[in-house]
Every structure is written in structure tokens, then in C-alpha cells.
Amino acid sequence: xxxxxxxxxxxxxxxxxxxxxxxxxxxxxxxxxxxxxxxxxxxxxxxxxxxxxxxxxxxxxxxxxxxxxxxxxxxxxxxxxxxxxxxxxxxxxxxxxxxxxxxxxxxxxxxxxxxxxxxxxxxxxxxxxxxxxxxxxxxxxxxxxxxxxxxxxxxxxxxxxxxxxxxxxxxxxxxxxxxxxxxxxxxxxxxxxxxxxxxxxxxxxxxxxxxxxxxxxxxxxxxxxxxxxxxxxxxxxxxxxxxxxxxxxxxxxxxxxxxxxxxxxxxxxxxxxxxxxxxxxxxxxxxxxxxxxxxxxxxxxxxxxxxxxxxxxxxxxxxxxxxxxxxxxxxxxxxxxxxxxxxxxxxxxxxxxxxxxxxxxxxxxxxxxxxxxxxxxxxxxxxxxxxxxxxxxxxxxxxxxxxxxxxxxxxxxxxxxxxxxxxxxxxxxxxxxxxxxxxxxxxxxxxxxxxxxxxxxxxxxxxxxxx
Numbered sequence: 001x002x003x004x005x006x007x008x009x010x011x012x013x014x015x016x017x018x019x020x021x022x023x024x025x026x027x028x029x030x031x032x033x034x035x036x037x038x039x040x041x042x043x044x045x046x047x048x049x050x051x052x053x054x055x056x057x058x059x060x061x062x063x064x065x066x067x068x069x070x071x072x073x074x075x076x077x078x079x080x081x082x083x084x085x086x087x088x089x090x091x092x093x094x095x096x097x098x099x100x101x102x103x104x105x106x107x108x109x110x111x112x113x114x115x116x117x118x119x120x121x122x123x124x125x126x127x128x129x130x131x132x133x134x135x136x137x138x139x140x141x142x143x144x145x146x147x148x149x150x151x152x153x154x155x156x157x158x159x160x161x162x163x164x165x166x167x168x169x170x171x172x173x174x175x176x177x178x179x180x181x182x183x184x185x186x187x188x189x190x191x192x193x194x195x196x197x198x199x200x201x202x203x204x205x206x207x208x209x210x211x212x213x214x215x216x217x218x219x220x221x222x223x224x225x226x227x228x229x230x231x232x233x234x235x236x237x238x239x240x241x242x243x244x245x246x247x248x249x250x251x252x253x254x255x256x257x258x259x260x261x262x263x264x265x266x267x268x269x270x271x272x273x274x275x276x277x278x279x280x281x282x283x284x285x286x287x288x289x290x291x292x293x294x295x296x297x298x299x300x301x302x303x304x305x306x307x308x309x310x311x312x313x314x315x316x317x318x319x320x321x322x323x324x325x326x327x328x329x330x331x332x333x334x335x336x337x338x339x340x341x342x343x344x345x346x347x348x349x350x351x352x353x354x355x356x357x358x359x360x361x362x363x364x365x366x367x368x369x370x371x372x373x374x375x376x377x378x379x380x381x382x383x384x385x386x387x388x389x390x391x392x393x394x395x396x397x398x399x400x401x402x403x404x405x406x407x408x409x410x411x412x413x414x415x416x417x418x419x420x421x422x423x424x425x426x427x428x429x430x431x432x433x434x435x436x437x438x439x440x441x442x443x444x445x446x447x448x449x450x451x452x453x454x455x456x457x458x459x460x461x462x463x464x465x466x467x
């Protein structure tokens with residue numbers, strides 16, 4: 001089934017219901033209009049010679065036209081490749097060489113990249129009625145993952161896997177057709193397109209496109225549009241909480257705040273709970289969904305650190321080393337033009353270490369490659385960071401293992417202090433006493449003005465590792 005058929009259904013059953021509220025462009029687009037606008041983009045692509053299997057690259061900040069292009073590609077059987085516009089020219093060139101797009105559409109605010117593909121401005125194509133979409137299967141999206149070295153890998157998501165994620169999310173999160181959900185994270189990441197955006201289009205709800213993120217503008221959009229669910233990375237939630245305009249009473253329409261992309265510090269979650277705001281931790285990855293778990297607010301409060309139980313349609317298990325494995329129709333088809341050993345008999349190896357309690361609730365312990373061994377004991381940085389972030393003077397924390405002549409490896413903590421605060425190794429060691437085993441307590445503390453982060457807000461630990 002083509003994703004364009006979602007628009008066929010909604011344009012017929014609720015033609016005047018808002019599909020998209022574009023806060024930057026100052027327009028509200030109904031499902032009937034959205035179908036016609038996406039149809040016009042499909043005609044444009046077809047006129048340019050784009051057909052089934054061709055890649056259409058888009059280099060742009062979040063815009064309504066990206067969503068039109070997604071459904072246009074769905075209509076034609078083409079493949080959309082949203083590009084990270086924050087990458088360098090050289091990094092973009094590697095991705096172009098990998099996916100070989102037949103067309104590139106770019107936002108005029110961005111510099112024209114170097115590519116052999118024909119380049120065109122990303123804009124609207126008008127409105128066109130098309131006959132109902134034919135059944136289309138196969139690849140629809142290539143989303144390039146951050147990767148730690150070399151060329152990022154393009155995760156191939158199909159009509160079927162995107163639809164499965166949508167079904168799992170709607171059922172597991174109990175979404176309703178009157179949901180209003182903003183997209184604050186970039187659409188070149190699965191967090192922008194597939195956490196809530198495509199599930200909402202599957203359901204027939206309303207997607208809000210806000211201006212570029214600031215705490216103040218985000219708070220204004222959430223209140224003005226009466227948003228019902230908000231997905232952000234932990235750094236963004238922290239920025240909202242620290243904003244002078246933060247007023248819990250103005251956010252009461254939101255029935256779920258979901259944090260993803262990185263572990264959410266427990267003190268931050270507790271600050272939201274004390275304000276009466278239902279924040280909970282999520283977990284996902286480009287290669288699977290990204291939505292895999294469900295948890296209620298009570299679950300989050302009673303089981304600190306849990307990401308919940310599996311969504312419907314998601315199978316989970318732990319490998320012998322504790323690595324989380326995921327199976328289901330929402331899992332990617334593979335990496336673009338690459339052999340992958342990450343999927344075995346349908347099970348995706350996530351690279352994340354996890355544990356599960358006796359009631360079936362899962363907890364993410366950290367990346368398997370980030371674990372280090374100190375004096376023969378395994379240390380998971382996420383556990384240490386959770387404790388450090390509870391220190392009243394610590395704003396951000398990242399822990400890595402570094403070589404040590406005596407213990408093999410010891411922890412090095414990179415800390416960002418709160419304004420006006422000072423931190424030292426001795427003070428941190430004293431704080432950790434009684435909270436962490438001695439072998440887990442960082443032996444080195446580096447104080448920084450800020451931690452290096454990816455565009456998705458994840459801390460880039462590779463940039464903190466000693467050479």
C-alpha cells in the first residue's frame with residue numbers, strides 16, 4: 001500500500017480537517033489541499049523524468065514542501081533522501097556519491113551544494129487532482145545515520161516499515177484523530193519525520209511546523225496551537241524549563257511530553273513532574289521505527305529510567321552480552337547498497353545495552369561500544385552520567401573510559417557547570433560517594449563551556465575520546 005493512499009482516504013473522509021499548520025508561512029493546509037499539493041509535486045517530478053526507484057534529494061530546513069515531496073515520491077514509487085544541511089560540503093559530497101540522486105531540491109537560504117544531480121529550488125508546485133494512488137511497495141526513504149567514522153550509512157525505510165511504525169505508534173501511544181503535534185526536530189532525522197509526523201498523517205491528525213527552535217518560540221507554539229503531544233531531545237526540554245517564559249499552566253493541553261535521542265536526566269524529568277507535566281523517556285533508532293516502547297506517566301515515575309514495554313508489533317530480546325535486539329515489520333530493509341550484519345533472521349542488533357525487569361519493563365544502559373572495564377568491572381557511562389546530573393551544579397555530563405596504567409581504564413567526566421558554579425574532581429568524588437561504587441566514580445573531571453553535539457542533540461562522545 002502506498003503512503004499516498006493515506007491522503008486519498010483523509011481527503012475523502014475529512015477533507016477540511018487541518019493536515020498541516022505552517023507557523024512560518026502562516027498557512028493552514030487541509031487534507032484535501034495537502035493531497036492536491038502533493039499530487040502537483042508528483043506531476044513535477046514525473047515531468048523531470050523521476051520514476052520508481054529514483055532518488056530525490058532534499059536539502060532544506062523543515063518546510064511543508066518536504067512533506068509534499070515525501071508523498072509525491074510515495075505516489076511515484078521514488079525514494080526521498082532528506083539531507084542534513086548542517087554537514088560540510090565534503091560530507092554532503094560523500095552522501096551524494098552514495099545515493100546518486102536524480103534530482104536535488106534545495107532551500108534558497110542554503111548554499112548550493114556540489115553535486116552532478118540537477119539542482120532546483122524547493123517550492124510549491126500548485127495543486128493537482130490525481131486519480132487514487134496505485135499500490136506501491138518498496139523503498140520510500142533513505143535516512144543517513146550519524147555514524148561515528150567514515151561515510152554515514154543510509155537506512156532504507158519502506159512504505160511497509162513506515163506504515164508499521166505508524167500503526168504501532170497509534171495503537172501503543174493511544175493517539176487520536178484530533179491530535180496536534182509540533183515537529184521541532186529536523187526532518188533529515190527520523191525524529192523529525194517518523195516519531196510523530198508520519199503516524200499522525202496515518203491517523204489523520206494535525207502536524208504543526210514551528211519556526212526554528214528557541215525555548216521561547218517553542219513555548220509560544222505549544223500554547224497557541226494547543227498541542228497535545230510534544231517530542232524533544234533532553235537538551236531542548238532543559239531549555240524550555242530554564243526559560244523565563246516557562247509556565248506549566250500554559251502547557252496543560254499537552255497530554256504527553258516524550259524525550260528521545262539521548263537519555264533524559266532523572267532530575268529533569270522530576271522537575272517536569274513536580275510542575276504537573278507528564279514527561280517520559282522514549283527510545284528509538286533510525287533503523288527501527290523509531291518508536292519501539294510505550295510507558296505511562298505512572299510507569300515512568302514508579303520505575304525511574306524505564307523506556308517501557310514493547311509497542312504492539314515490536315518483538316524484543318537481549319543477546320548474551322545484554323545488547324538489545326528488535327524485530328518487526330517496522331525495521332529497516334537494510335542499508336543503501338551495503339551488506340549489513342546488523343540484521344540476523346529479522347533481528348536488528350541495536351548496539352545498545354539494556355536490561356529488563358521481572359514485569360517486562362526495559363531500561364537502556366548505554367552503547368555497547370561505550371562500556372569500559374575498570375579493574376575488571378564493567379562500567380556503563382549512562383549510569384554514571386545519571387548520578388552526575390543529579391549534582392545541583394552540573395548542567396550537562398558525558399563520561400568516557402580512558403586508559404589507566406593501574407586499572408586498565410578509568411572514567412573521565414566532561415561536565416558543563418550551571419551558571420556561576422564551579423566543579424572539581426574532589427567535589428565530584430565526594431558527591432559520588434555512597435551513590436556509585438568507587439570503580440565507577442570518575443577519576444578525572446574536565447570542565448567545559450559546552451559538550452559537542454550532533455544536529456539531533458546527541459552528545460558526540462567520539463570528539464571527547466583521547467587520541
